[in-house]
Amino acid sequence: xxKVGILVGSLSKNSMNRQLATALTRLAPEGLEFVDIxxxxxxxxNHDHDGNYPAEAQAxxxxxxxxxxxxFVTPEYNRSIPGALKNAIDWASRPWGTNSFDGKPAxxxxxxxxxxxxxxxxxxxxNVLSFLNVTVMGQPEGYIQWVEGVITPDGEVTDDSTxxxxxxxxxxxxxxxxxxxxxxxxxxRA
Numbered sequence: 583x584x585k586v587g588i589l590v591g592s593l594s595k596n597s598m599n600r601q602l603a604t605a606l607t608r609l610a611p612e613g614l615e616f617v618d619i620x621x622x623x624x625x626x627x628n629h630d631h632d633g634n635y636p637a638e639a640q641a642x643x644x645x646x647x648x649x650x651x652x653x654f655v656t657p658e659y660n661r662s663i664p665g666a667l668k669n670a671i672d673w674a675s676r677p678w679g680t681n682s683f684d685g686k687p688a689x690x691x692x693x694x695x696x697x698x699x700x701x702x703x704x705x706x707x708x709n710v711l712s713f714l715n716v717t718v719m720g721q722p723e724g725y726i727q728w729v730e731g732v733i734t735p736d737g738e739v740t741d742d743s744t745x746x747x748x749x750x751x752x753x754x755x756x757x758x759x760x761x762x763x764x765x766x767x768x769x770x771r772a
Contacts, residue, residue, distance in 0.1 A: 584759055587619045587649035591656025591667040591692065591703070596735070598728050602693045603655040604737030609745060610752040614759075616653075619645045621670035632677035639673040643682040646674050651759040652688040652716070658696075658703035668710070675714050683714040687762040689755040691724030693733075699725035719758040724751050 588607070592599045607616045623638045631639070646652070656663055674682040690707050692700030704725070711718050724747075732741045739745035 583615050584613055584651060585615050585617065585649045586651045586653050587617055587646060588653045588655060589619050589667065591664045593622050593666050598693050599655045599657050601733045601735055601737060602726060605733045605739050606748055606752055608737045609749040611756050614756055617649060624669055624673055627669050627672040642670060643674050646682040650763065652686050654688060654690045654707060656692040656700060656703055656707060658692065658694050658700040661702040662706045663703045671710060681714055683716050686716050687759045688716045689719040689758065691751065693726035693728045695728045697727060699727050701725050717762055719755055722751055722754055
């Protein structure tokens with residue numbers, strides 16, 4: 583079983599991206615176990631805390647270190663990622679030399695009502711994750727234009743073509759993670 587941590591970019595409990603995350607877990611192939619990584623209680627990151635990390639930040643780092651892979655499901659705020667998500671990334675990647683993201687495989691997807699969906703946010707997130715040595719799945723990209731009713735609050739996808747795309751996205755993600763984990767295993771045996 584591969585343990586996947588989900589980081590939803592929106593803190594809203596009724597977020598369309600949270601609904602998308604639920605749909606993705608429902609459509610994922612067998613062999614993936616999902617855990618929601620909550621970062622809603624984090625204070626704003628400040629370098630002054632690097633010597634004495636608050637409990638919320640320690641819990642975030644432990645949760646990320648405990649999973650095999652990461653799935654980022656994010657909206658776009660002002661053509662970038664939400665500040666709360668960036669704050670969580672900053673906490674989990676610090677203090678210098680203790681990057682909890684190091685070497686993790688990941689995928690990025692998101693939804694919003696606008697035509698370009700979350701393209702800019704995802705590009706910014708990919709840049710940040712690349713610096714943190716996260717191997718982000720390149721294809722397929724998942725820019726989902728939100729249409730009310732296509733994904734229900736409990737994660738049911740009511741449109742067949744959307745369900746097919748999301749199912750294929752999750753199959754590609756599972757393959758991406760398996761390939762990287764197999765490489766890690768081979769490297770440790772060498």
